[in-house]
Amino acid sequence: MLKSKTFVKKTRSGRVMKIVREHYLRDDIWCGSAVCEICKQESTVLQRDSCMESSLCSSAHYIIPDTNVVLHQIDILEDPLIRNAIILQTVLQEVRHRSPTVYKRIKDVIHNVDKHFYTFTNEHHRETYIEQEQGESANDRNDRAIRVAAKWYSEHLKNAEKAKDLQVILLTNDRANKEKAVEIGLMSFKCEEYIKSLIANPELVDHLALTSDDTNEVESSKLIFPEHLPLSKVQAGIKSGTFLQGTFRANRDNYLEATVFIHVDGEEASEVLIQGLVNLNRAVHQDVVAVELLPRDQWVAPSSVVLLDEAPKEDENEEEKENLLKNKANASNLKPTGRVVGIIKRNWRPFCGMLSKSQIKEATRHLFTPADRRIPRIRIETRQASALEGQRIIVAIDGWPKHSRYPNGHFVRSLGNAGDKETETEVLLLEHDVPHQAFSQAVLSFLPTMPWHITEEDLKKREDLRPIHVCSVDPPGCTDIDDALHCLDLENGNLEVGVHIADVSHFIRPGNAMDLESANRGTTVYLCEKRIDMVPELLSSNLCSLRSNVERFAFSCIWEINHEAEIISTRFTKSVINSKASLTYAEAQMRIDDLSMNDEITKSLRGLNALAKILKKRRIEKGALTLSSPEVRFHIDSETHDPIDLQTKELMETNSMVEEFMLLANISVAKKIYEEFPECAMLRKHPAPPPSNYDILFKAAKSKNLALRTDSAKALADSLDAAHVEGFQYFNTLLRILATRCMMQAVYFCSGMDSDFHHYGLASPIYTHFTSPIRRYADIIVHRLLAVAIGADSTYPDLMDKLKQAALSNNLNYRHKMAQYAQRASVAFHTQLFFKSRGILNEEGFILFVKKNAIVILIPKFGLEGTVFFENKDKPNPRLTFNEEEPALTVEDYTFHMFDKVKVTISLDSSNIQHQKIRMSLVEPVIPGVSVSPSSEPEAKKAKLDR
Numbered sequence: 049m050l051k052s053k054t055f056v057k058k059t060r061s062g063r064v065m066k067i068v069r070e071h072y073l074r075d076d077i078w079c080g081s082a083v084c085e086i087c088k089q090e091s092t093v094l095q096r097d098s099c100m101e102s103s104l105c106s107s108a109h110y111i112i113p114d115t116n117v118v119l120h121q122i123d124i125l126e127d128p129l130i131r132n133a134i135i136l137q138t139v140l141q142e143v144r145h146r147s148p149t150v151y152k153r154i155k156d157v158i159h160n161v162d163k164h165f166y167t168f169t170n171e172h173h174r175e176t177y178i179e180q181e182q183g184e185s186a187n188d189r190n191d192r193a194i195r196v197a198a199k200w201y202s203e204h205l206k207n208a209e210k211a212k213d214l215q216v217i218l219l220t221n222d223r224a225n226k227e228k229a230v231e232i233g234l235m236s237f238k239c240e241e242y243i244k245s246l247i248a249n250p251e252l253v254d255h256l257a258l259t260s261d262d263t264n265e266v267e268s269s270k271l272i273f274p275e276h277l278p279l280s281k282v283q284a285g286i287k288s289g290t291f292l293q294g295t296f297r298a299n300r301d302n303y304l305e306a307t308v309f310i311h312v313d314g315e316e317a318s319e320v321l322i323q324g325l326v327n328l329n330r331a332v333h334q335d336v337v338a339v340e341l342l343p344r345d346q347w348v349a350p351s352s353v354v355l356l357d358e359a360p361k362e363d364e365n366e367e368e369k370e371n372l373l374k375n376k377a378n379a380s381n382l383k384p385t386g387r388v389v390g391i392i393k394r395n396w397r398p399f400c401g402m403l404s405k406s407q408i409k410e411a412t413r414h415l416f417t418p419a420d421r422r423i424p425r426i427r428i429e430t431r432q433a434s435a436l437e438g439q440r441i442i443v444a445i446d447g448w449p450k451h452s453r454y455p456n457g458h459f460v461r462s463l464g465n466a467g468d469k470e471t472e473t474e475v476l477l478l479e480h481d482v483p484h485q486a487f488s489q490a491v492l493s494f495l496p497t498m499p500w501h502i503t504e505e506d507l508k509k510r511e512d513l514r515p516i517h518v519c520s521v522d523p524p525g526c527t528d529i530d531d532a533l534h535c536l537d538l539e540n541g542n543l544e545v546g547v548h549i550a551d552v553s554h555f556i557r558p559g560n561a562m563d564l565e566s567a568n569r570g571t572t573v574y575l576c577e578k579r580i581d582m583v584p585e586l587l588s589s590n591l592c593s594l595r596s597n598v599e600r601f602a603f604s605c606i607w608e609i610n611h612e613a614e615i616i617s618t619r620f621t622k623s624v625i626n627s628k629a630s631l632t633y634a635e636a637q638m639r640i641d642d643l644s645m646n647d648e649i650t651k652s653l654r655g656l657n658a659l660a661k662i663l664k665k666r667r668i669e670k671g672a673l674t675l676s677s678p679e680v681r682f683h684i685d686s687e688t689h690d691p692i693d694l695q696t697k698e699l700m701e702t703n704s705m706v707e708e709f710m711l712l713a714n715i716s717v718a719k720k721i722y723e724e725f726p727e728c729a730m731l732r733k734h735p736a737p738p739p740s741n742y743d744i745l746f747k748a749a750k751s752k753n754l755a756l757r758t759d760s761a762k763a764l765a766d767s768l769d770a771a772h773v774e775g776f777q778y779f780n781t782l783l784r785i786l787a788t789r790c791m792m793q794a795v796y797f798c799s800g801m802d803s804d805f806h807h808y809g810l811a812s813p814i815y816t817h818f819t820s821p822i823r824r825y826a827d828i829i830v831h832r833l834l835a836v837a838i839g840a841d842s843t844y845p846d847l848m849d850k851l852k853q854a855a856l857s858n859n860l861n862y863r864h865k866m867a868q869y870a871q872r873a874s875v876a877f878h879t880q881l882f883f884k885s886r887g888i889l890n891e892e893g894f895i896l897f898v899k900k901n902a903i904v905i906l907i908p909k910f911g912l913e914g915t916v917f918f919e920n921k922d923k924p925n926p927r928l929t930f931n932e933e934e935p936a937l938t939v940e941d942y943t944f945h946m947f948d949k950v951k952v953t954i955s956l957d958s959s960n961i962q963h964q965k966i967r968m969s970l971v972e973p974v975i976p977g978v979s980v981s982p983s984s985e986p987e988a989k990k991a992k993l994d995r
Contacts, residue, residue, distance in 0.1 A: 073174040079201065080134075080166035081110070083210040093166040096210065098132040101247040104237060107213035110134055112198045114220040115142040115190065117239045122150050123255045123444065123460050124243060126157055130252075134201065134216075137169045138193045170197040191225045194218070198234055217242065254430045254459040258446040273329050273450045274389075282338040282390040291338040291389060292320060298333040298422035305351055306331070308339050308386065320386040323348055327387035330448040332455070333422040336393040339386040349381040396445045398460055399423055400475045402962050403436045415454065416443045419479055419962060426457040440464060440471050442478070466962060472877055473575065480870035483569050484580045490561040495586050502599050502624060509840075511623045513604065517648040518548055519629040520594055521636045521706050527589040528572070528579075530820045532602070532627050533709055535655035542616060543609050543655060547713040548625050550592040551601035552821035553831040556583065558844045567856065570863030572823035575874040588822050596630040603831055605713045605818070613662035618716050622840045636702040657701060660708035667711075671762030671811035675788040710819045711810065717834055718816035724837040727800035728850045730829045730857065731816045734794040734807040736761070741790040744897075747935060748786055748946045752779065761811050778908060782894055782947050785906070793865065796826050796857040800850035826860050829853075879912060880964050883956045890971060890982045895948045898935045901928060903944050905952055905968055914968040916952060918978065926978050942975050953980060 057065050078087035082096040098108040112134045113125065124130060135158060144151040158165045170176040176197045180189040195218070202216045218229050218236040229236035237245075243252050277285070285291035294308040306328055308320045320339050322328055331337045401418040404425070414433050416426045419440075426443050430436065440463040448455035463478075464471030477484045520532040532548045556563050566582050573580040581588045594600050604623040608616040629649050631639070639650040640657055668674065721729040742758045749756045752773050757763035768787060773779040791809065796817075799805070807815040818834070821827035835841035846852045883889070897904040902917045918939050919925045929938040937944045944950075950972060957967035969980045 071177075072172060073177050074172055075174055077169055077173045079204055080168065081205060081208075083205065083208045083214060085208055085210070086204070093164055094132050094134070095164050098214070100129075100131070102242065102245045103247060104242060104245040105215055105217060105235065107215055109215040109217050109235075110201070111217050111219055111242070112136065112194070112201070113139070113239070114194050114218065114222065114225065115139045115146075116221055117219045118143050118154055119147055119150055120221075120257045120446070121239050121255075122153050123257065123458065124239065124252065126153065127252060127255060128162070129246075129249050130163070132164045133166070135165055135167050136194055136197050137167065137171045138190050138197070140167065141171075142190060168197065168201075170200075173197075173200075176200050191222065191228075194220075195225070195229050195232065195234065198229065198236075199232055202234060251432065254428075254432060256429075257444065257458050258429075258456045271450060272453060273326060275450060276329070277338070277390040279390070279392070282392060285340075285389075286338060291340055292386070293336065293338055293392060294320065296322075296331040296333065296335045296337045296388070300421045302351055303421075303424070304328070306333075308337060308388075310339075319383065321348065321350060321383040322386060322388060323351070329388040330450070330455070331388045331391065332394070332396060332424065332445070332448075333420070334395040335391055336395070337388050338390040338392055340389045341384060341386045347382045347385040349383060397481075398442045398444045398478070399426070400440055400442055400463065400478050402439070402466060403428075403430075403433060403441060405433045405437050416441070416457065417962060418443075419475060421963075425454050427452070427454045428457050428459050430459045432459075436462060438466055440466050440475050467964075469881075473578070473874070476575070476870055476873045476877065477573075477580065480866045480873065482573050482580055482866060482870050484573075487565065487584050488561070491565045492584060494557070494560050494562040495584060496555065496591065498586075500591055502601070506601075507624060509622065510601070511604070511621045513546070513548070513602070513623045514599060514626040516546070516625070517652055518546070518594075518625050518627050519631060519636075519649050519652065520596070520627055521631050521633060521653075521702055524632045524634075527593060528581075528822045529594045529627075529630060530822045531706070531710065532594045532625065533652070533656055533706070535652045535659070537655075538608065541610075543611070543659070544606060545609050545656065545659065545709065546604050546606045547709050547819065548594065548602040548604045548623065549713070549819050549827075549831075550594055550822050551603045551622065551831070552583065552587065552592050553603075553828050553835065553841070554601050554622075555587055555592065556828060558832070558846065566825050566828065567859070570825050570860045571867050573867045573870055575871065576878040582823055582825060592822050594625065594627050594630075596627045599624055599626050603818075603834070605716055607712075607716070609659060613659045613666070615716075618720075620717070620720065620834055620838050622835070633700050633702045633706075636705075637700045640702070653702075653705075656709065657705045660705040661701075663708045663712060664704060667708075667811065668765065671760060671765050673761055673765050673787070673809050673811075674768075675784050675791070675809070711812075714816055714818050715812055715814065717818040717830060718814045720837055721816065721830060721833040722799055722805075722814060725799070725833055725848070728848050728853050729799040729816070729833060730796060730826055730853060731799050731805055731814060732794055732796050732807065732826070733802070733805055733815070734809045735792045735804070736806075736808045737790050737792050741792075745783070745786050745790055747933075748783060751934065751945050751947065752776075761808050776947075778894065779947060781908075782896070782906070786896070793861075795861045798850045798853035798857055801854045824860075826857075829856070879910070879966065880956055883954060883966060884958075888953050888955045890951065890953055892949065892951050893968075895944055895946055895950060898930075898937045898944055898946055900930045900937075903937060903950075905950060907952075907954065912954070912966065914952070914954065914966045916950075916968050916970050924977075926975070939978055940975050942973055951982075953982065 057067055059065055076088075078084075078089040079094075080089065080092055081094040082092040084092075094110055098110055100109065102109070110132050111130075113121070115138075118125065118135070118139055125133065135154065140151070140154070143154060157163055158167055170193060176193070178189070178193050178196055180186065184192075198216055198218045205214050205216065215235055218226075218234050219239045219242055220226050220229070220236060221238050221240075226236045226238065240256055243256055246252060282291060286293050292308070292310045294310040297307050297309060299305040299307070304324055306322045308322060310318045310320060312318075320341065322339070399418040399420065401416055404415040404417050406414045411433070412429050412431055414428060414430060416428050418426070426445055428443055436459070442460040442463065443457045444460050445455045445457045463474050466472075516534050516536070518532045518534045520529045522529055530550050534544075534546045534548070536544050538544050556566060562583070569582045572582045572588070583592070592600070594602065602623045602625045604621050604625075605618070606621065607618050610616060636653055639645050640653050718729070718731055722731065739758065742756075745758075746756060749771060754771050754773075756767040756771065758767075764787070768780070768784060771780055771783050794807070794809070805814050806812075816830050817824055817826045818830045819827065821831055829847070832841065832847055836843045836847070891907050891909060893905040893907040895903050896906045896913065901919045902915050904913060904915050906913050918928055926940050931937070934945065950970065952968040952971055955967050956964060958964050971979055971982050973979070
């Protein structure tokens with residue numbers, strides 16, 4: 049049966065266009081129930097015996113949730129206890145339109161065969177399709193479509209002999225929808241009352257999201273926050289310039305302060321400071337908000353006070369704390385200040401953290417403390433508080449009423465005991481939004497079948513480089529080997545140098561499930577004792593990995609180079625290689641240094657090393673920066689997997705050798721793909737830092753009577769090379785560590801969307817990533833572009849679409865940033881584990897930063913940073929004088945400057961179960977009442993949850 053709609057539409061040019069929309073209705077859409085004998089279905093999804101026992105419905109039943117139940121109670125629907133549900137096409141379409149995240153989650157539930165969720169295409173069934181009536185809103189029409197489909201199911205199943213007393217229950221939180229459903233003879237309940245009626249499953253109640261009706265119970269009558277303006281007023285205000293739109297970023301160290309980064313043409317152009325609970329007005333970190341600027345006489349300076357939310361009672365006055373924010377500031381330090389007037393887009397996600405159990409016996413309402421200090425505490429209802437205490441749990445926010453000091457939420461699931469290694473790793477991955485679930489069957493289905501081997505057909509399309517003495521040089525224990533190298537003498541006296549990169553794009557084809565998953569993950573994430581792969585292990589550690597003595601596909605960049613490291617010619621080719629050795633940096637270094645070794649691999653390494661030294665010298669002369677960051681390596685116990693030793697990573701000549709040729713390959717490829725595809729090449733740039741970023745570096749140099757120039761990368765590089773202090777060998781390293789902190793983040797971008805390609809740190813006019821496709825998705829895109837450029841592969845639409853390339857670049861930049869943060873968090877956690885078993889250590893360090901009430905110390909031996917605080921709640925505070933210009937901090941009669949040498953005790957502070965940290969206490973210089981003796985431990989505090 050065919051339904052058609054005809055309407056006319058006026059085009060931009062003023063022409064009138066007639067549009068005909070056809071809608072096909074069918075009789076062969078089956079109900080999916082195992083009890084039905086009428087439908088001619090080959091297989092069924094809904095079970096004969098739906099075994100959910102409910103006090104509201106004693107017989108077996110199927111549930112039909114409406115759109116709002118799916119949107120707001122997805123945690124309930126995902127629970128393994130909820131089975132045999134009918135998801136209507138009307139509901140799916142609405143959910144897809146309103147929340148892509150929930151849509152993906154409900155689709156995953158539908159695909160889970162154990163859940164028995166059935167999708168019924170009611171919009172194409174002849175008996176359930178309805179047309180919108182005159183004067184009826186789209187929302188009301190959809191509600192009616194849901195009721196009609198539920199009624200059809202109810203009548204349809206009554207005709208089945210096996211159905212017995214099988215019922216259909218419509219779940220809706222809309223009072224009017226429920227009343228209309230009951231009027232036409234349907235069984236209908238609110239989601240909450242149905243879940244509470246389930247016998248023997250009381251824990252499901254904890255997963256219920258609070259609806260607007262429920263929030264009244266937990267609100268006080270006192271109005272704490274102003275009303276948010278409706279979206280229509282917000283949009284009109286932004287258009288007129290009354291309001292500004294931006295991303296809300298909470299302050300990690302001060303819960304009464306935040307910054308809104310204002311959007312101009314999609315870019316973050318300026319900042320507005322927000323101070324005080326009322327002005328923050330229920331915005332949560334990463335929300336998109338509308339702000340109103342306050343009059344200039346109400347502008348303030350960012351506060352240097354550390355304020356953590358100490359769980360005030362509902363009636364406690366916040367004014368005292370807000371007064372601490374008000375400090376006298378120079379007019380130059382005042383920032384544009386505003387208040388949040390509306391929320392444009394909530395960016396809530398499930399949050400990891402711990403339960404702060406209520407002191408009231410038998411209470412069901414408790415506060416949840418997120419692991420991320422930028423997120424406010426969340427009030428939840430649970431009857432499992434005693435069981436959940438001391439565990440890491442996940443909680444979702446449902447809403448934040450204007451009468452409530454905290455947002456309301458619900459318990460999602462428990463992750464395990466706090467402090468447990470597996471649990472903390474899971475928290476770390478979730479909090480940094482690292483996709484780490486096992487690869488789905490859909491993804492794995494695109495892997496090659498084993499045993500895999502190279503065929504004669506493959507060899508016809510590739511250059512055979514198997515006889516060449518290729519080798520790889522990597523860190524110890526590396527199994528995902530992306531790159532290999534060779535160097536050999538040519539008859540004309542020049543050298544041939546090859547960089548051979550794993551040909552991952554041969555195995556991952558555009559647009560398939562494996563490609564989409566890799567694009568979403570963006571990068572492999574390396575934690576201290578585990579790796580979260582971007583591609584399945586069969587590829588990352590086997591078929592793509594350029595292991596020794598096996599044949600592998602590669603994408604090769606081959607140069608003819610003279611002995612002055614000048615490139616004569618460059619060519620790119622798809623190849624087959626057979627690596628002759630997989631070496632560690634130390635093994636390669638040993639071969640180069642051992643003059644008794646003269647095999648082909650060793651001669652190749654010596655040739656590469658000699659060229660690399662010339663390339664590096666030339667790069668530095670052009671202004672490339674050599675910066676420093678204290679990296680550490682853990683030695684892990686093979687049985688307990690606990691860290692047993694911690695040391696800074698030692699870099700060798702071979703590290704630099706590999707780096708130089710990877711940089712050269714990346715630059716060569718960048719030039720080629722930009723030459724061929726000037727509008728859609730994926731490149732990488734490193735913006736020059738704004739002058740204000742260098743303020744702290746200038747102050748540090750000035751403290752040692754040195755001057756630095758930062759007008760160009762070359763000027764900075766030369767200044768850093770010349771910056772030495774007699775008798776202070778580590779000074780230059782400290783200065784380079786500080787310079788690293790001044791840098792901007794390097795980012796991927798699409799060449800057709802930007803005009804500034806320069807890479808500041810490498811002093812290169814153009815750059816990309818080609819050399820690590822096993823662990824970076826950007827490299828896969830670059831491989832595809834290069835393959836098309838040399839005629840080795842065909843193109844596809846998305847590759848040539850600069851808007852899609854730009855969107856992909858944004859995701860890759862986000863994933864890389866979060867991977868870096870996750871790696872740092874992993875190092876921090878393993879550092880805590882290391883010091884947990886060490887007790888107190890006495891170590892020498894240097895002051896990296898001087899704060900108003902503290903000094904930040906770097907311990908070179910461990911590459912570890914920690915803070916010595918001079919204010920303590922448990923004892924009288926010493927006399928402190930802070931000089932912001934130098935900067936310097938005088939404690940009693942002793943003045944601390946940047947880079948001063950000190951001696952500290954290092955121990956693990958476990959007083960806060962959720963936020964354990966390395967604690968440092970001053971030993972030398974000796975300041976009476978402040979310093980501790982080397983042997984004594986600062987008084988341990990009783991372990992507590994972060995309050």
